[in-house]
Amino acid sequence: MEKLSSVAKALAPSPIQELSFLAQRCNAINLAEGFPDFVAPAHIKNAAVSAINSDFNQYRHVQGICDYVAQKMKEMHGMSIDPLTDIVICCGQSEAFAAAIFAIIDHGDEVIVFDPSYETYDTCIRLTGGVPVYVGLDPPYWTLDPDKLEKAFTDKTKAVVLNRPLLWQHSPHNPTGKVFTKDELEVISEVCTRRDVLAVTDEVYEHITYDSRSHVSLASLPGMQSRTVITSSLSKTYSVTGWRVGWAIAPRCIASAIRNIHIRLTDSAPAPFQEAALTALRSPPSYFETLRSDYESKRDCIFELLVKVGFKMLFKPQGSFFVFAELPETCSLSDVEFVEELIKQAGVVAVPGAGFFHGDGCCSRRYIRFAFCKSNETLSAAAAKISELAEGDGRLKIFEHVFAL
Amino acid sequence: MAENESTQNSVPPPLQVAKRLEKFKTTIFTQMSSLAIKHGAINLGQGFPNFDGPDFVKEAAIQAIRDGKNQYARGCGVPDLNLAVAERFKKDTGLVVDPEREVTVTSGCTEAIAATMLSLVNPGDEVVVFAPFYDSYEATLSMAGAVTKSITLRPPTFSAPIDELRSLISKSTRAILLNTPHNPTGKMFTRDELDAIASLCIEHDVLVFSDEVYDKLAFELDHISIASLPGMYERTVTLNSLGKTFSLTGWKIGWAIAPPHLTWGVRQAHSFLTFATATPLQHAAVAALRAPDSYFEELRRDYLAKKSILVEWLKSVGFKVFPSSGTYFVVVDHTPFGQENDVAFCEYLIKEVGVVAIPTSVFYLNPEEGKNLVRFTFCKDEQTLRSAVERMKEKLIIKKH
Numbered sequence: 100m101e102k103l104s105s106v107a108k109a110l111a112p113s114p115i116q117e118l119s120f121l122a123q124r125c126n127a128i129n130l131a132e133g134f135p136d137f138v139a140p141a142h143i144k145n146a147a148v149s150a151i152n153s154d155f156n157q158y159r160h161v162q163g164i165c166d167y168v169a170q171k172m173k174e175m176h177g178m179s180i181d182p183l184t185d186i187v188i189c190c191g192q193s194e195a196f197a198a199a200i201f202a203i204i205d206h207g208d209e210v211i212v213f214d215p216s217y218e219t220y221d222t223c224i225r226l227t228g229g230v231p232v233y234v235g236l237d238p239p240y241w242t243l244d245p246d247k248l249e250k251a252f253t254d255k256t257k258a259v260v261l262n263r264p265l266l267w268q269h270s271p272h273n274p275t276g277k278v279f280t281k282d283e284l285e286v287i288s289e290v291c292t293r294r295d296v297l298a299v300t301d302e303v304y305e306h307i308t309y310d311s312r313s314h315v316s317l318a319s320l321p322g323m324q325s326r327t328v329i330t331s332s333l334s335k336t337y338s339v340t341g342w343r344v345g346w347a348i349a350p351r352c353i354a355s356a357i358r359n360i361h362i363r364l365t366d367s368a369p370a371p372f373q374e375a376a377l378t379a380l381r382s383p384p385s386y387f388e389t390l391r392s393d394y395e396s397k398r399d400c401i402f403e404l405l406v407k408v409g410f411k412m413l414f415k416p417q418g419s420f421f422v423f424a425e426l427p428e429t430c431s432l433s434d435v436e437f438v439e440e441l442i443k444q445a446g447v448v449a450v451p452g453a454g455f456f457h458g459d460g461c462c463s464r465r466y467i468r469f470a471f472c473k474s475n476e477t478l479s480a481a482a483a484k485i486s487e488l489a490e491g492d493g494r495l496k497i498f499e500h501v502f503a504l
Numbered sequence: 505m506a507e508n509e510s511t512q513n514s515v516p517p518p519l520q521v522a523k524r525l526e527k528f529k530t531t532i533f534t535q536m537s538s539l540a541i542k543h544g545a546i547n548l549g550q551g552f553p554n555f556d557g558p559d560f561v562k563e564a565a566i567q568a569i570r571d572g573k574n575q576y577a578r579g580c581g582v583p584d585l586n587l588a589v590a591e592r593f594k595k596d597t598g599l600v601v602d603p604e605r606e607v608t609v610t611s612g613c614t615e616a617i618a619a620t621m622l623s624l625v626n627p628g629d630e631v632v633v634f635a636p637f638y639d640s641y642e643a644t645l646s647m648a649g650a651v652t653k654s655i656t657l658r659p660p661t662f663s664a665p666i667d668e669l670r671s672l673i674s675k676s677t678r679a680i681l682l683n684t685p686h687n688p689t690g691k692m693f694t695r696d697e698l699d700a701i702a703s704l705c706i707e708h709d710v711l712v713f714s715d716e717v718y719d720k721l722a723f724e725l726d727h728i729s730i731a732s733l734p735g736m737y738e739r740t741v742t743l744n745s746l747g748k749t750f751s752l753t754g755w756k757i758g759w760a761i762a763p764p765h766l767t768w769g770v771r772q773a774h775s776f777l778t779f780a781t782a783t784p785l786q787h788a789a790v791a792a793l794r795a796p797d798s799y800f801e802e803l804r805r806d807y808l809a810k811k812s813i814l815v816e817w818l819k820s821v822g823f824k825v826f827p828s829s830g831t832y833f834v835v836v837d838h839t840p841f842g843q844e845n846d847v848a849f850c851e852y853l854i855k856e857v858g859v860v861a862i863p864t865s866v867f868y869l870n871p872e873e874g875k876n877l878v879r880f881t882f883c884k885d886e887q888t889l890r891s892a893v894e895r896m897k898e899k900l901i902i903k904k905h
Contacts, residue, residue, distance in 0.1 A: 222772075
């Protein structure tokens with residue numbers, strides 16, 4: 100162990116992946132991991148097959164991806180992006196984020212992150228020597244408190260010239276399913292501009308929003324495009340999480356830095372899937388409408404189920420394919436204990452919410468994240484199994500569970 | 505829609521990028537390739553084939569896509585691939601490794617190198633590299649905050665200067681970065697050289713990161729993995745990939761093999777760099793690694809034939825050609841043609857002759873050391889090689905002094 104770097108020693112294995120192994124061992128229905136169990140769209144798979152057959156298998160950079168992404172950003176957000184200089188194709192949003200952080204963060208730089216947050220951000224920031232600073236979103240609606248945000252900027256950060264604070268924003272949001280409102284984005288953009296701070300956004304769920312709510316990109320607000328790195332990917336929009344094609348969009352000099360890092364991290368994204376990305380990005384509007392409406396009905400099903408069986412469901416997901424359910428007050432189990440019982444008794448696995456919280460622990464043990472990016476069969480089967488555990492009043496027996504002494 | 509500033513119109517913000525980027529610039533490959541396209545030059549610079557990989561591997565990928573293997577794979581690799589990597593490693597080196605605890609699949613060997621350096625090197629640690637070296641090593645080392653110490657392999661034999669290595673290793677030395685068969689020289693480290701390096705590593709408790717992506721392109725010697733030497737497995741990360749062996753350089757399937765106490769760190773860094781590697785292509789890689797011996801024999805034969813075409817003609821047009829035992833590269837001395845240095849020669853070669861080579865000065869910490877040498881590749885179909893050779897015969901003029 101002494102051979103490990105100090106950073107590597109501080110890292111812990113992913114709780115989400117470990118639960119997945121447990122689920123596999125118990126043959127449980129997996130509502131934990133955030134990837135679909137239904138097939139990827141045929142037109143996109145065919146494009147990949149065709150690419151492999153047409154010998155698109157050597158190192159390449161498919162400029163057409165940048166052209167389509169720039170076009171989409173113009174259509175969706177009214178932003179003018181130069182596809183030749185402002186976009187970097189990466190191995191998934193994961194690598195786009197890693198490259199962006201390496202490009203921007205120096206040792207000791209503080210990065211503001213909204214809590215709860217996807218576990219990877221924390222460790223990626225630390226890997227570069229950065230310091231994550233958490234601003235908790237207020238339950239039950241996960242609203243942004245402008246005062247909390249303002250206080251997260253430290254005097255020390257302002258004073259040291261070489262340290263540059265950074266803000267990380269994820270909308271639509273994993274794990275809560277929150278979509279930041281225009282007002283909240285304005286608060287964020289105001290403070291970023293006033294304090295001369297960069298912003299990095301993760302917009303992988305940009306096409307998965309509900310109730311006619313549209314995703315607003317932080318970079319589209321006044322003063323923000325020149326200080327924002329947008330990261331996104333094919334994975335969630337096109338149900339191909341295993342293809343590893345994503346991108347970073349940033350002002351020219353930052354994009355150039357990200358590109359230089361990316362070339363040293365992986366050199367290029369998988370060639371045949373870059374080619375297939377062209378087909379994906381050209382999908383007609385009907386594709387996105389169907390995607391949204393399918394996910395919306397899945398959301399409604401699972402939300403109703405969770406309400407019915409007694410979870411405290413004050414907040415309905417506005418985007419992404421996760422629902423963050425709160426354990427009722429009467430339930431004395433922690434999130435981890437509940438998830439283990441659910442696996443054992445119902446054969447359904449979800450994710451304990453604690454791993455997403457990094458600030459104070461007032462509510463961190465009370466949330467369970469369910470993924471509903473699953474086929475209707477899977478969701479019905481999970482619903483049936485969960486319902487079997489309900490008592491006369493419809494509530495889950497597990498909530499009353501008391502461990503034997 | 506809110507009024508937006510376009511990036512072209514707004515005042516560009518002051519450079520906000522991290523200090524670690526001071527050493528980074530666009531790669532020489534990108535520069536040469538752009539120039540090549542402009543002049544319609546034949547590209548013997550970039551190290552990837554202009555022919556494609558074998559059908560049986562491509563078909564396996566297609567099958568995996570159709571079978572629905574399009575979602576996240578397990579982060580450290582599809583279990584079947586980890587197993588196939590371990591099996592291949594046993595066949596090649598005799599070493600038995602645990603696929604579940606000692607093999608990590610990454611997005612290409614590039615990522616395996618990055619993950620290894622980021623997880624196993626602390627800021628301030630010294631890492632020894634042999635110059636000339638693959639140009640991304642230095643940049644990745646600087647990302648990890650390492651201090652790069654370089655030892656030069658010199659023509660004509662590019663043999664490893666062990667005495668120099670002995671005096672360079674200090675308490676601060678964390679690792680030696682080895683690349684064999686070696687890009688760009690084609691040198692293969694001999695048993696004696698590896699024994700000497702091994703004994704220094706054991707004596708000073710130094711790790712070895714061994715980049716062996718060209719191990720199947722070994723022509724004059726047998727490839728030896730330093731991990732197989734006594735006392736070395738426990739301190740070695742062996743790095744490899746699919747791309748060069750199977751002419752699928754764009755698939756980005758690579759791996760790191762190391763004992764559990766080193767693999768753990770590599771896996772952590774990997775999970776935050778790319779999280780997982782392309783799933784259907786991993787499944788296809790299983791089929792590739794289980795290819796019969798005949799595949800690898802034919803690969804060697806084909807490349808040997810290409811090498812003869814290129815080397816014979818490079819000599820005949822007047823280059824001083826250094827022996828290359830492995831890889832698909834050969835390094836030559838360009839000075840008979842009277843250009844000022846390697847970059848000038850390569851520019852001349854593109855503009856006046858219509859052929860691309862790579863100036864080797866970028867592969868040294870001190871660029872002066874490479875000014876007489878350029879690198880040609882022969883990972884191109886025979887037609888391309890012959891056309892390039894024809895152009896050189898026609899237009900390369902030896903400057904008589």
